[in-house]
Structure formats: C-alpha cells, structure tokens
Amino acid sequence: MPDETGPGPSQRLSDDTLLEMYRLMLLSRRLDERAWALHRQGRVQFHVSAMGHEAAQVGAAFAIKRGVDYVVPYYRDLAMAIALGCSALDFMLGLFARRDDPWSAGRQMPCHFSDRGRHIISGSSTVATQVPQAAGLAFAIHYRQRAGLVDPQDATQPRLALTSLGEGSTNQGEWHEGMNWAGVQGLPMVCLVENNRYAISVPQTEQMAIPSVATRAASYGAQGESVDGNDVLAVHAAMHRAAQRAYRGEGPSLVEAHTYRLTPHTSDDDDRSYRSREEVAAAGEVEPLVRYRQTLLERGLLTPSRVDELEARTRAQVDEAQRAAEAAPEPAPEEADSPVLAPLPEGLT
Amino acid sequence: MAEMTLIEAIRTALDEALAQDERVFVTGEDIGRRGGVFRATQGLYEKYGARRVMDSPLTEMGIIGVGIGAALADLRPVCEIQFADFIHPAFNQIVGEAARMYYRSAGGWQVPLVIRVPYGAVPGGGLYHCQSVEALFAHIPGLKIVVPSTPRDARRLLHGAILDPNPVLFLETKYGYRQIRGEVPEQDAPLLPGPARIAREGGDLSLFAWGLMAFYAEIAAERAAQEDGLDVEVVDLRTLHPLDQESVLGSLRKTGKALVVHEDTRTMGFGAEIAALLVDEAFEYLDGPVKRLTAPDVPAAPFNRGMFDYFLPGPDDIFAAIRELAAY
Numbered sequence: 001m002p003d004e005t006g007p008g009p010s011q012r013l014s015d016d017t018l019l020e021m022y023r024l025m026l027l028s029r030r031l032d033e034r035a036w037a038l039h040r041q042g043r044v045q046f047h048v049s050a051m052g053h054e055a056a057q058v059g060a061a062f063a064i065k066r067g068v069d070y071v072v073p074y075y076r077d078l079a080m081a082i083a084l085g086c087s088a089l090d091f092m093l094g095l096f097a098r099r100d101d102p103w104s105a106g107r108q109m110p111c112h113f114s115d116r117g118r119h120i121i122s123g124s125s126t127v128a129t130q131v132p133q134a135a136g137l138a139f140a141i142h143y144r145q146r147a148g149l150v151d152p153q154d155a156t157q158p159r160l161a162l163t164s165l166g167e168g169s170t171n172q173g174e175w176h177e178g179m180n181w182a183g184v185q186g187l188p189m190v191c192l193v194e195n196n197r198y199a200i201s202v203p204q205t206e207q208m209a210i211p212s213v214a215t216r217a218a219s220y221g222a223q224g225e226s227v228d229g230n231d232v233l234a235v236h237a238a239m240h241r242a243a244q245r246a247y248r249g250e251g252p253s254l255v256e257a258h259t260y261r262l263t264p265h266t267s268d269d270d271d272r273s274y275r276s277r278e279e280v281a282a283a284g285e286v287e288p289l290v291r292y293r294q295t296l297l298e299r300g301l302l303t304p305s306r307v308d309e310l311e312a313r314t315r316a317q318v319d320e321a322q323r324a325a326e327a328a329p330e331p332a333p334e335e336a337d338s339p340v341l342a343p344l345p346e347g348l349t
Numbered sequence: 350m351a352e353m354t355l356i357e358a359i360r361t362a363l364d365e366a367l368a369q370d371e372r373v374f375v376t377g378e379d380i381g382r383r384g385g386v387f388r389a390t391q392g393l394y395e396k397y398g399a400r401r402v403m404d405s406p407l408t409e410m411g412i413i414g415v416g417i418g419a420a421l422a423d424l425r426p427v428c429e430i431q432f433a434d435f436i437h438p439a440f441n442q443i444v445g446e447a448a449r450m451y452y453r454s455a456g457g458w459q460v461p462l463v464i465r466v467p468y469g470a471v472p473g474g475g476l477y478h479c480q481s482v483e484a485l486f487a488h489i490p491g492l493k494i495v496v497p498s499t500p501r502d503a504r505r506l507l508h509g510a511i512l513d514p515n516p517v518l519f520l521e522t523k524y525g526y527r528q529i530r531g532e533v534p535e536q537d538a539p540l541l542p543g544p545a546r547i548a549r550e551g552g553d554l555s556l557f558a559w560g561l562m563a564f565y566a567e568i569a570a571e572r573a574a575q576e577d578g579l580d581v582e583v584v585d586l587r588t589l590h591p592l593d594q595e596s597v598l599g600s601l602r603k604t605g606k607a608l609v610v611h612e613d614t615r616t617m618g619f620g621a622e623i624a625a626l627l628v629d630e631a632f633e634y635l636d637g638p639v640k641r642l643t644a645p646d647v648p649a650a651p652f653n654r655g656m657f658d659y660f661l662p663g664p665d666d667i668f669a670a671i672r673e674l675a676a677y
C-alpha cells in the first residue's frame with residue numbers, strides 16, 4: 001500500500017484520532033461562537049470566522065505531519081490552527097490583542113496565525129500572497145533534501161508545504177503563478193481551496209466560468225480533486241492522497257473542499273444583501289460538526305452522554321481561555337515601534 | 350444645500366456620473382449587490398444594472414488592467430480597490446502601464462481612468478486595512494493623485510477626476526467616511542485635480558495636510574486659536590500630484606513657519622517633498638525648521654487599540670506640534 005510508505009500519518013484513523021478530530025472541530029466552533037458573542041458585546045474589535053469550514057480544515061490538517069510540515073494558512077483557518085496545535089488561549093490572546101498574543105503580539109487582526117515552532121508561517125490579510133511562498137517552502141524542502149542538508153531519517157523536518165485559501169482568491173495572479181511554479185518543478189506542495197461559494201458577496205459564478213476550481217489544477221500539471229468539504233473523513237481521504245503524492249515526490253496537488261460559510265464574511269460584514277436566509281438555513285442543515293457527530297454516534301464512538309461531557313469540557317476550556325486572555329496585559333503603546341528590522345547576528349558588523 | 354457625509358458625497362458623485370455619461374461604469378470587488386464594503390456604491394447596482402455597476406473577480410491586477418483597456422477604448426472606468434492595502438498587486442498596471450502610456454506613445458494613447466481607493470488607518474484594521482499609499486504613487490510622473498477632505502470637494506473632485514484625460518488615483522479617507530460631514534451645494538461645477546484649498550486663514554504658521562489629517566488639522570487649529578491665540582493657516586492640499594506649489598509657497602511666505610502632517614509613515618513620505626519645496630523655493634522666508642508630524646516608521650498600523658492610537662496622529666498631537674513650532 002503506497003498509503004503506508006510515506007512519512008506522513010496513516011490513512012487509517014484510529015478511534016482515538018477520530019474522536020480527537022471531533023474534539024478539535026468542537027473547540028474551534030465554540031471558540032468561534034464565543035468570539036461572535038464577545039464582538040456583539042463590544043468587548044473585541046473584530047472576528048473572522050471558520051464556522052462551516054471545520055471539516056475542511058481539520059480533515060486537511062490530519063492528513064499531514066502536524067507541527068512538522070509547513071503550513072501557510074489564511075484568515076479563515078481557525079480550526080486548522082487549532083488542529084495544528086495552537087491553543088484556545090493563543091486564539092483568545094489574539095482576539096483581545098494582548099501583548100502575549102503569540103501570533104503577532106497584538107499587531108495583526110485576530111486569526112492571522114503564526115507559529116515558528118509549529119511551522120505555521122505568518123500570513124497577511126492580502127489574499128493569495130501565500131501561494132508562491134508555499135511553493136518556495138516546498139522548493140526549499142526539495143532543495144535541502146537534494147543538497148543533503150537534511151538527514152532523510154530526521155522526523156522533525158518538513159516534507160511538504162500545505163497552503164489554503166478561498167475559491168475567490170484563486171483568481172489572483174499569485175495563485176496561478178505559485179501553482180505553476182510548483183507544477184513545473186514537481187514540488188511537494190498541497191493547495192487546499194476552501195470553496196464556500198462566495199468571495200465576500202460575489203458568488204463563484206461571477207468569479208470564474210467553471211464550476212470546479214479543481215479543474216484548474218490541470219493547467220499546472222497538478223492533481224486536482226473536488227471533495228465534499230462538510231465531510232471531514234472525505235476531506236481527510238482526499239488530502240491524504242495529495243499529501244502522499246507530495247511525500248513520494250510526485251508533485252503538487254489541489255484539493256477543493258466544497259463547503260459553506262455559516263456566518264457573514266467577518267464581523268464587519270452583513271450578508272443579508274447578498275445571500276437569502278433560506279440559503280443560509282439550508283447550509284446549516286448539512287453543516288460539518290453536527291454531521292460528524294452523527295457519524296460518530298452511528299459508529300458507536302460517541303454516546304449522547306459523551307457528547308454532553310465533551311461539550312462541558314470544551315465550554316470550560318473556552319471560558320478559561322477567555323478569562324486568562326482578558327486578564328492578560330495590553331502591550332504598551334510604544335511597543336508599536338518595534339521590531340522592524342532584525343538585529344545583525346553576533347559577530348556580524 | 351444639503352449636509353452629507355464624505356461617503357454620501359462620493360456616492361452622489363458616482364450616481365451623477367453614471368446618469369450623465371453612458372461611457373462611465375464602475376467596477377471592483379463587492380461593489381454590486383453589496384454596494385461596496387463601505388457602501389460607497391449602495392443602490393447603484395439596482396439603479397444602473399450589472400453592466401455599469403459590475404462586481405469584478407477578486408483580482409486587483411485585473412480590475413486595473415481591464416480598466417486601462419476600457420479607458421483606451423474611450424470608456425470612462427471608475428475602478429474601486431477595496432482597500433489601499435490591496436492595491437499592490439495592481440502596482441505594475443498602475444505604475445508601469447497607466448502612468449506611462451501617454452508618454453511612451455508620444456501622446457498617442459490616453460488613459461482616462463479613475464481609481465477610487467479607501468486608504469488610511471482605522472481602528473480594528475490592523476496592518477492590512479490601514480495603509481496610506483500616497484507617497485508610493487506621488488513619486489510616479491504620469492499619475493494624478495487626489496485626496497479630498499470635505500464632502501463638497503469629494504463630490505466635485507470625483508467629477509473632475511472622471512473628466513480628466515489622465516489616470517487619477519482618488520484616495521478616500523475611510524476613517525473620515527462617516528466622521529466628516531459638510532454642506533454640499535445642490536449644483537456644483539466639477540473641480541479638476543490641481544488647486545489646494547485654504548481651509549482656514551491665518552498668519553502665524555502654515556499647516557499642510559490632506560485627507561483625514563486636513564480634517565484633524567482644522568480642529569487642532571481652532572484649539573490653538575482658542576487656547577494660545579495662535580492664527581494657524583490650514584492648507585488642504587487636495588491634490589498631491591500635480592502639487593499646487595503656488596498655494597504652498599504663498600502660505601509659507603505669509604507665515605514663515607511650516608508644519609506638515611500626514612498619517613503615512615515618515616521616511617520618504619510626502620511631507621519630505623513639501624519640506625524640499627519650501628527649502629528650494631522659499632528658504633529666505635523660513636522662520637524655523639520645516640516640521641513633520643507623521644506616523645512612525647513601522648510597516649503599518651497595529652491592531653491593538655493602544656498601539657493604534659500611538660501610531661496615528663490625532664488632533665491633540667497636531668495641537669502639540671503647532672504649539673511647539675509656534676514657540677520656536
């Protein structure tokens with residue numbers, strides 16, 4: 001089975017892993033809901049939501065070596081960040097823009113992830129900029145392996161670069177240029193397109209003349225696959241195939257996860273002018289968290305009492321993270337002055 | 350006369366331009382059904398339809414490139430870049446193409462293109478929803494740069510920009526969109542890019558500003574009059590390129606002291622150009638150093654509110670700078 005030969009995780013998910021994926025989707029969802037509530041109460045300035053995207057993001061994260069492979073996410077990837085090991089407190093510190101916000105020390109908007117230790121690259125808000133960068137990370141992986149700069153047995157070394165973005169953002173030149181570079185050089189890059197049918201207000205039908213972003217992969221010599229993005233296991237399976245191709249040196253892949261954004265674009269948006277309430281309600285019927293819970297209940301991995309227990313535990317986690325973040329100190333205003341340029345290393349003058 | 354906010358005046362001008370000239374169309378991200386993320390185009394899609402109020406795909410390079418093409422074919426595109434921060438993917442089309450087209454074709458091809466750009470720091474915007482980009486583009490010959498600071502000027506300058514045969518970058522202070530209100534006459538002639546506006550006359554000190562900072566400058570100047578009896582002349586530049594040098598020099602010759610305020614960062618900001626002009630052309634009139642009050646030299650405005658307030662000059666900072674220079 002080629003599935004088992006790569007350095008990444010196995011395609012077969014253990015019961016513990018299946019439950020862990022649920023737990024992380026749940027945590028992301030409850031953090032997200034709390035952030036909306038805090039915003040309504042005027043206690044935080046801004047929130048951008050992953051609600052509806054949790055299956056796409058958690059399914060993707062579990063197909064790579066989490067914390068080892070490079071990930072270049074985008075603003076909607078809260079569940080991905082959580083699945084990669086970022087904590088509830090990390091998120092809350094960013095939401096409250098505290099000094100100890102590990103992603104930007106209060107400089108960036110919330111959900112602009114960055115974690116050197118976990119190989120999560122800092123992103124801007126500017127869409128698609130991360131795609132050529134992901135190609136560059138994948139290039140470096142390739143380069144370092146070939147130049148013998150890394151020990152092939154070293155399990156701490158990244159073997160692929162995963163990047164993600166929305167379907168609308170695949171109309172940026174940077175997306176096309178990054179995909180082409182990865183394709184022509186056969187780089188270990190996986191691009192996850194979280195297709196929620198809208199770029200803010202503009203529907204996919206006004207963004208591109210094709211129904212599936214995955215077909216664009218062919219132009220770049222990449223493998224393209226579309227998948228039900230509300231089914232965490234389906235996303236995982238597709239992402240697993242993509243990751244394994246990357247690990248085996250077979251070049252880049254594009255996985256398009258069809259999903260829906262359950263909330264307005266951000267806390268600054270009002271989606272009533274461009275989406276009918278019926279459409280939003282219908283999407284709620286097939287949303288990924290409830291659906292996965294149902295799957296786990298049917299498989300006997302969850303029971304109603306276990307569901308309640310997880311809810312209570314998650315709520316306590318969210319409460320505690322919020323409490324700690326609200327109590328955490330603000331940065332001093334003058335901290336805005338730095339750091340702008342990295343100091344020269346010792347001995348370099 | 351009607352009182353309007355800055356954004357209402359912009360919407361009014363767009364509405365009028367669409368009604369007056371069939372060649373005018375507007376495009377940009379979310380400007381159709383949603384009426385723009387700031388609602389600058391609200392109601393226009395319903396009124397003029399998707400052909401003339403056209404949501405673009407998510408590509409700034411495309412918005413400007415297509416705008417240039419349409420302008421070459423004698424349409425009058427008004428393109429919106431959703432936030433100045435996202436103009437950079439279109440830099441090549443603006444700087445390399447729109448600005449150089451007329452010169453490189455020895456006058457053969459004109460690019461009557463207007464690019465509307467909400468710019469500047471706003472609380473909660475963070476690094477990528479707060480940038481000021483005027484200096485990046487003011488460096489480029491072949492472009493005009495307009496920055497209105499009153500509703501009346503926003504309306505008539507937008508009309509003027511559409512009439513202008515050159516590419517015009519029309520910068521809109523988004524923090525001022527609803528904060529700045531003012532009277533707008535029922536009938537008003539278009540104002541072509543160019544002349545500065547003496548927003549407040551005075552003999553003690555000249556304060557040069559544009560956009561939100563011009564609005565703040567008037568507040569600070571009023572306070573300086575009341576608290577210190579200082580007579581500050583506020584010059585709202587309105588157009589940065591081409592710069593109304595005569596108004597700048599004329600004011601300095603009158604007051605002898607110059608303070609430039611901008612929310613863009615300091616180094617190579619447009620304030621440096623004003624300072625150089627004053628030193629070049631009016632050295633003997635200067636009674637003190639040309640002072641600049643600006644954002645600090647950091648990549649962009651931070652999200653945290655305390656750090657944000659530290660970054661962005663406000664009326665109190667301007668008042669303090671006036672007081673200090675006046676005492677020189």
Ligand SMILES: Cc1ncc(C[n+]2csc(CCOP(=O)(O)OP(=O)(O)O)c2C)c(N)n1
Pocket residue numbers: 076125126127165166167168169170194196198199200261265378407409431435438
């Ligand atoms: C280059 C650039 N232009 C415009 C924006 C403003 N903007 C932020 S998100 C967005 C829509 C993105 O849609 P999509 O790629 O489908 O991702 P989604 O938010 O739906 O997940 C826009 C236009 C931006 N961030 N970057």
Ligand SMILES: [Mg+2]
Pocket residue numbers: 166167168194195196197198199200
């Ligand atoms: Mg989308």
